[in-house]
Amino acid sequence: MAMRILLVGFACSPDHGSEQAITWSWAWSLSQQCEVWVITHPEYRQNIEDYLAKHPNPNLHFCFVQLAGWMNPWDTHQLGKLRLHYLLWQQEAYRVARKLHQEKAFDLVHYVSWATISSAPQFWRLPVPFVWGPVGGGQVAPTAFRRYFGVAWRSEFLRTLRVKLLPWIPAIRKAVQQSAMILTINPETVEVLRLAGARRMEMFNIFGIADExxxxxxxxxxxxxxxxxxxxxxxxxxxxxxxxxxxxxxxxxxxxxxxxxxxxxxxxxxxxxxxxxxxxxxxxxxxxxxxxxxxxxxxxxxxxxxxxxxxxxxxxxxxxxxxxxxxxxxxxxxxxxxxxxxxxxxxxxxxxxxxxxxxxxxxxxxxxxxxxxxxxxxxxxxxxxxNSQSVRAERMIQLYRRILAVRENPSVEKLPTR
Missing domain, CATH: 3.40.50.2000 (Glycogen Phosphorylase B;)
Structure with a gap:
């Protein structure tokens, strides 16, 4: 029987790059072997539905989650507002995920977007293994280049301070320590997660190009x-x-x-x-x-x-x-x-x-x-x-199987640790 995977990604689209492409590429490639349900924001719903109308995929299902009223606008020109929206959306998405899990009985939940450790997703609270990543966000700008930031250096400096504090934020530590696996993109993020108490990490690139x-x-x-x-x-x-x-x-x-x-x-x-x-x-x-x-x-x-x-x-x-x-x-x-x-x-x-x-x-x-x-x-x-997306998906599915095997029998644990 195919694994049932709950995939969570804030942004998802088959017609865009960046974070939208990250969620979509995982959703599509994993659904070739697994039953995949995706929780995402409806900003790109039309793109998704148009694509699926031309390329039907019975293993791929979408659950669009949005916030009510003033909290819902998606404005990429006001990044501060979009970040607040993202944090609020995470909370609503978790509530939806709990109900969906009661109906579908997922084998595993995997959080893929946004691909940063700066805010802790709550999905580890579901009674199934939680995979987080690939994630970054532990990198900081080199101080010697501050003149290239101009007045924005103040914000970048404050971000650097926050990165240094991340390992000690209780919500981050809890999510890190409760993850069955965290996939990391760069060494700087590995170090932040190590300080936060990560038990299992594996380096994994954030993105793979679709074979086509x-x-x-x-x-x-x-x-x-x-x-x-x-x-x-x-x-x-x-x-x-x-x-x-x-x-x-x-x-x-x-x-x-x-x-x-x-x-x-x-x-x-x-x-x-x-x-x-x-x-x-x-x-x-x-x-x-x-x-x-x-x-x-x-x-x-x-x-x-x-x-x-x-x-x-x-x-x-x-x-x-x-x-x-x-x-x-x-x-x-x-x-x-x-x-x-x-x-x-x-x-x-x-x-x-x-x-x-x-x-x-x-x-x-x-x-x-x-x-x-x-x-x-x-x-x-x-x-x-x-290292195409299909190759990465196969590698991810093998990782899922190892995680589920460990859950069934902890004595056979073969997951990488740091």
């Missing part, structure tokens, strides 16, 4: 007279775009084209910075680009650049690798740990001046060596194929 979105044949790129760099993210201080812009100052002798995809509160400031640095002929702001359009940009580019100063991971880096793009990234946190060295140039995070210099050196190296770009791109494509 990985090209069957390695995407080859025709030689060009210029090198196209692609940067994509939300425009906020921790994403670190100015590091790339400053590196470009020392590369005026190279024929470069830089595509910047995304939007956010810093757009005007960063556009002004491009003008100030006299890079307007090199850097092109594309605005918001949807998930489907991003595939075309990956194929158009020669190198993907990731400059985040504080991030659990960067799903876009895997999407880039899937399309055969070499990645130039800061070598810390989730990307530093998870991405294969053969497909990436990782810049040590030391001082701002050294990082800017190393980014420029990396770009120059990749410009001068098309064969290196090809070899890195192919290594990344092969890595993504070997």
């Amino acid at each position: 979105h990985i090209p069957e044949v390695f995407p080859k790129r025709e030689p060009k007279e210029y090198l196209t760099l692609l940067w994509a993210s939300r425009f906020e201080p921790r994403k670190g775009l100015p590091l790339l812009l400053e590196a470009l100052e020392g590369l005026r002798d190279l024929p470069l084209r830089v595509l910047v995809a995304g939007d956010g509160p810093l757009r005007r400031f960063w556009e002004a910075e491009v003008i100030r640095l006299n890079l307007a002929d090199t850097v092109r702001f594309l605005g918001m680009v949807n998930w489907h359009q991003m595939r075309g940009l990956y194929l158009e580019a020669d190198v993907f650049v990731f400059t985040s100063l504080q991030d659990t991971f960067g799903n876009v880096t895997l999407e880039a690798l899937a399309q055969g793009l070499p990645v130039l990234t800061l070598g810390h946190q989730g990307v530093g740990y998870q991405l294969p060295d053969a497909a990436t140039l990782k810049v040590p995070v030391t001082t701002p001046d050294e990082v800017v210099t190393r980014i420029a050196e990396g770009i120059r190296k990749l410009y001068a060596d098309p064969q290196l770009r090809y070899e890195m791109g192919k290594a990344g494509w092969e890595y993504v194929k070997a």
Whole structure:
């Protein structure tokens, strides 16, 4: 008989990236072997129902949970309000989960989104094993780079303090210690969870590319007279775009084209910075680009650049690798740990001046060596194929079975501990 899994993810959509894609990819891939019920917010209900109408799946069921009245708005432009909404939604989702469990008798509950340890889900209270993750959130921004945050450094500093306090918050400790397994994305989060008393942890990347979105044949790129760099993210201080812009100052002798995809509160400031640095002929702001359009940009580019100063991971880096793009990234946190060295140039995070210099050196190296770009791109494509979402789902199902076996007979415990 197939396992019955309750999957909980705040955001879920088959047509988006980021957190929405995390929940959806787990739901769809796990439902190939298990009966899966998903508790999620109805923000993307139409996307889900449209997809299921075209791709029926009798093993996949959705339970949409929303809050009443003023508490329910989903506003990604007011992140503070959205975070409050998330905390309130967690409470309502748990109440729904208790009732659903009485009807369906789940074997296991798995909380996947949001993928952070910053707030403790209550689902461990259900009388079945609780799996949490993959999660991050234990990483902090390096103090040496505070000038890139401007007035936002105060908020980032307060976040750092909160991360240091997380292991001692009773609700976090209880959730951590009651988890049958916590899947972690980066070493910084492992350390926070260890201090909180985690008994069982396993490193597990946050994201896998769906098999149908990985090209069957390695995407080859025709030689060009210029090198196209692609940067994509939300425009906020921790994403670190100015590091790339400053590196470009020392590369005026190279024929470069830089595509910047995304939007956010810093757009005007960063556009002004491009003008100030006299890079307007090199850097092109594309605005918001949807998930489907991003595939075309990956194929158009020669190198993907990731400059985040504080991030659990960067799903876009895997999407880039899937399309055969070499990645130039800061070598810390989730990307530093998870991405294969053969497909990436990782810049040590030391001082701002050294990082800017190393980014420029990396770009120059990749410009001068098309064969290196090809070899890195192919290594990344092969890595993504070997770690596709279907492969990860199989690994997860095996982990579920081990957890359930331990529950039946604790003497045979073979779960990883830290």
